[in-house]
Amino acid sequence: MSMTNTSNPGTPENKTQKTSARFSSWRFQRNLTPYLFLSPFLLAFIVFMVYPLIYALNLSMYRKKIIGGVSFVGLDNYVKAFHDDNFWDGIRNVLIFGAMQIPVMLGLALLFALLLDGKLIRRQTIFRLGYFLPFAVPSVVAALIWGYFYGQSFGPIAQIAKALNLQPPIFLTPKGIIPSIANISTWQYTGYNMLILFAALKGIPEELYDSARVDGASELQIALKIRIPLILPALVLTAIFSIIGTLQLFNEPNILQVVAPTVMGSHFTPNIYVYSLAFGNRQFDYSAAIAFALAIVTAVLSSIVLLTVYRRQQGD
Amino acid sequence: MIRSNPPRRYSTGKLLILAFLFVFLGYFLLPLLWLFIASTKSNAGLFNSFGFWFAKDFNLATNLKDLFTYQNGAFIVWMKNTAIYASVASLGSSLISALAGYAFSQYRFAGRSFLFGIVLGSVFVPTTVFAVPLYLLISKSGLSGSLLAVILPALVSPFGVYLMRIYAEQAIPEELIDAARIDGAGEFRIFATIAFRLLLPGYVTVLLFAFVGAWNNYFLPLLVLSKSAIYPVTVGLAYWNSLAAQQSAVQILYPLVITGSVVGTLPVMVLFLFLQRFWQNGLALGSIKG
Numbered sequence: 012m013s014m015t016n017t018s019n020p021g022t023p024e025n026k027t028q029k030t031s032a033r034f035s036s037w038r039f040q041r042n043l044t045p046y047l048f049l050s051p052f053l054l055a056f057i058v059f060m061v062y063p064l065i066y067a068l069n070l071s072m073y074r075k076k077i078i079g080g081v082s083f084v085g086l087d088n089y090v091k092a093f094h095d096d097n098f099w100d101g102i103r104n105v106l107i108f109g110a111m112q113i114p115v116m117l118g119l120a121l122l123f124a125l126l127l128d129g130k131l132i133r134r135q136t137i138f139r140l141g142y143f144l145p146f147a148v149p150s151v152v153a154a155l156i157w158g159y160f161y162g163q164s165f166g167p168i169a170q171i172a173k174a175l176n177l178q179p180p181i182f183l184t185p186k187g188i189i190p191s192i193a194n195i196s197t198w199q200y201t202g203y204n205m206l207i208l209f210a211a212l213k214g215i216p217e218e219l220y221d222s223a224r225v226d227g228a229s230e231l232q233i234a235l236k237i238r239i240p241l242i243l244p245a246l247v248l249t250a251i252f253s254i255i256g257t258l259q260l261f262n263e264p265n266i267l268q269v270v271a272p273t274v275m276g277s278h279f280t281p282n283i284y285v286y287s288l289a290f291g292n293r294q295f296d297y298s299a300a301i302a303f304a305l306a307i308v309t310a311v312l313s314s315i316v317l318l319t320v321y322r323r324q325q326g327d
Numbered sequence: 328m329i330r331s332n333p334p335r336r337y338s339t340g341k342l343l344i345l346a347f348l349f350v351f352l353g354y355f356l357l358p359l360l361w362l363f364i365a366s367t368k369s370n371a372g373l374f375n376s377f378g379f380w381f382a383k384d385f386n387l388a389t390n391l392k393d394l395f396t397y398q399n400g401a402f403i404v405w406m407k408n409t410a411i412y413a414s415v416a417s418l419g420s421s422l423i424s425a426l427a428g429y430a431f432s433q434y435r436f437a438g439r440s441f442l443f444g445i446v447l448g449s450v451f452v453p454t455t456v457f458a459v460p461l462y463l464l465i466s467k468s469g470l471s472g473s474l475l476a477v478i479l480p481a482l483v484s485p486f487g488v489y490l491m492r493i494y495a496e497q498a499i500p501e502e503l504i505d506a507a508r509i510d511g512a513g514e515f516r517i518f519a520t521i522a523f524r525l526l527l528p529g530y531v532t533v534l535l536f537a538f539v540g541a542w543n544n545y546f547l548p549l550l551v552l553s554k555s556a557i558y559p560v561t562v563g564l565a566y567w568n569s570l571a572a573q574q575s576a577v578q579i580l581y582p583l584v585i586t587g588s589v590v591g592t593l594p595v596m597v598l599f600l601f602l603q604r605f606w607q608n609g610l611a612l613g614s615i616k617g
Contacts, residue, residue: 044514048430049442051423052488059480060449063460070460123351126344140600141352144359147595149543151561152588155568156358159365165581167361167378202355210610251451259453262545266565269572282455282546289459290550302455309453 071300081296088300097278098301102258102308104189105280109257112193117249119197120204125234127205128212129220139209143202150199154266157195162270183271192263200256204249211245212238247320251313258309261286281305366390366586373581390586393579402587404556405563409542409591412474412559416481417538424484425530428491429522433504443492449485454546462551471553480551481541487533494529495522531605535598542595560591 074084092098123142127135145153160166161182169179182191215238223233239246261282268275277291278284281301288298337345361378369389372382394402430436431443461480462471470476499522507517523530545561552558555566564587571580599606 042436045430045434045436045439048426048434048518052427052483053442055423055479055483056446056449056485059461059483060457060485063457063464064452066464067456067460070463119351123348126348131341132345132348138348138352140603142355143599144596145355147539147599148359148592149545149561149595151543151545151565152362152592155564155584155588156362159585160358160361165373165378170378198355198358206607206610210607255451255453259455265545265549266568269569282453285455285459286550289462295459295463299459302453302459306453306456310451313451 067299067302070296071303073296075294075296088297089304091297092300092304095301097284098281098304101278101281101284102305105258105260108189108193108260109254111190112196113250113253113257115193116197116201117204117246117253120201120249121208121239121246123201123205124208124212125238128209128238139202139206141202142205145199146203148199150195150262151266153195153199154263157191157198158267158270161191183267183274185274188264188267188271188274192260192267195263196257196260200253204253207249208242208245211242215241243320243324247317250316254312254316255309258305258312281308362585362589362592366582366589368582370579370582373585386582387586390582391590394583394586394590397579397583401555401563402560402583402590405558405560406591408474408557409559409561410594412477412481412548413538413542416478416541417534419478419482420484420487420537421530421534423482424487424491424533425523425526426518427488428493429495429499429518429526431488431492432495433499433501433522446485446488450489458547458550461547465551466553471551472557474557476551476557477541477544477548477559480547481537481544484533484537487537490533491526491529494526498525498529528605528608531602532608532610535602535606538598539595560587564588564591 071088072083072085073081074088075081123138126132127138132138148156160168163169163179163181172179181187219237220233223237228236259282260280264275264279264283265286268279275283277287282305285298285302285305288294288301357379364379364381365373367385367387367390368376368382369384369386372384372386376382427446431439457480465471465476470479503521504517507521512520542559543561544559545565548559548562549565552562555563558566564584567580567587568584571584
């Protein structure tokens with residue numbers, strides 16, 4: 012609320028004569044101030060997010076014909092996307108990936124956060140920083156490292172297997188590829204999610220635990236009944252961001268494609284499909300439609316998660 | 328772990344937990360240790376020696392020399408590009424986010440909740456949706472040969488705005504701002520001299536994560552940048568890696584990609600370790616409200 016105090020700095024004679032004019036211009040300035048603070052963001056937001064979004068939406072309604080140039084086709088590209096097996100293949104792959112990877116990653120992150128919060132373990136910083144460090148690594152480098160680990164040539168896993176006279180395991184097979192990439196993501200992002208949950212746990216007052224302990228609750232009961240429910244918002248946040256990230260899976264498969272070109276096609280994930288449609292086939296219009304279809308799937312899945320959690324809480 | 332005084336007995340349960348935590352410490356750190364050791368090896372050394380120990384010849388200096396001279400010093404150019412891109416994009420976006428977050432937290436104005444709703448909603452839109460049109464718009468505008476092509480889109484950070492709003496609501500007491508107003512300070516002076524200082528821990532967190540996000544970004548630069556002279560390190564390394572995998576290519580590329588991975592990753596790691604206190608506090612501040 013703009014305050015109505017008139018204790019503007021000013022000489023007394025100003026006050027009596029020009030109060031109303033000065034006041035209204037001052038008030039106008041005050042009303043304008045938030046928009047001025049917002050203007051750099053809004054400008055960049057409109058130019059680099061809203062405009063490209065509209066541009067892409069428009070683009071997705073056209074189709075380039077081999078003869079006859081570009082023509083408006085309305086929602087045809089979306090109908091085509093809906094019946095496009097390549098698109099649904101990619102969606103299926105990232106859903107399998109997410110169903111496998113997100114529970115493992117968030118489960119571990121939650122477990123680490125619970126174990127490292129409080130006085131159970133001393134010198135927790137070593138663990139916290141050590142677990143977090145892979146987050147600082149670019150996902151390109153993470154995929155490169157694990158690509159070497161999975162490889163048959165100089166990867167340590169193959170070396171150990173050979174030293175034990177065993178057949179080195181082959182990771183990057185059609186069946187092994189999704190768990191192999193899931194491991195890379197878990198390695199990279201568990202520590203980051205742990206820190207977010209850890210920070211949320213720090214916000215719970217100690218006295219809550221103390222009174223539960225006085226009532227004879229075990230540490231496990233305290234974790235399940237007090238700590239986890241209290242950090243549920245943070246947990247939901249990490250889950251939503253993990254889902255969004257999973258649906259956009261690109262970097263790791265793109266890097267691994269170099270060492271396992273036959274295992275992943277040009278539509279292994281929706282993002283890889285968009286990339287190869289746009290930059291391999293120059294089908295920008297259809298790739299824009301696929302990108303929007305992906306956005307719709309993302310929105311639907313995120314809302315399902317949010318609604319399920321919300322309903323559960325209401326039910327309690 | 329175990330201090331000599333006072334003697335402390337670990338129960339079996341506690342030892343199991345410690346063992347569990349140490350196993351995962353290995354899981355998270357051994358791949359990095361492997362990378363650092365591998366960067367000291369020649370191509371032959373990579374194949375002849377055990378991954379978690381050094382080869383007979385310590386080849387780090389040669390690897391670094393090769394890394395900085397290969398393809399006329401392309402790697403140095405990529406490092407420079409990444410440094411410029413990450414610094415400008417993170418400084419710009421965090422400042423823009425701080426201004427916007429401050430506005431959302433301190434003022435009531437027409438369209439406030441509508442605008443904030445749009446900001447929040449845009450967090451959930453996949454980057455892919457912007458990637459293709461951004462590529463087309465950037466190549467139309469002739470920017471695709473310039474670092475601006477990746478810097479400008481990175482200035483928008485809806486999540487940064489969201490975080491800065493939460494920080495601002497927690498860190499800035501309204502009475503303080505009102506007192507400054509009564510003293511006759513202008514709105515921008517209040518922000519620059521009082522509010523920004525209070526926002527600093529949150530600001531550093533947003534800045535650092537924006538810096539890391541830009542430094543490690545791969546998807547957008549890969550799409551929008553048209554020539555290798557303006558690649559960042561991530562795209563450059565991926566490019567060399569694809570050459571290394573081709574059978575015709577010179578084998579020298581494996582040590583180069585590995586050493587380049589170390590050099591391209593170290594700055595971010597060092598930054599995280601040094602700014603630890605800042606961002607750990609910043610994260611805590613941001614998550615209290617979930």
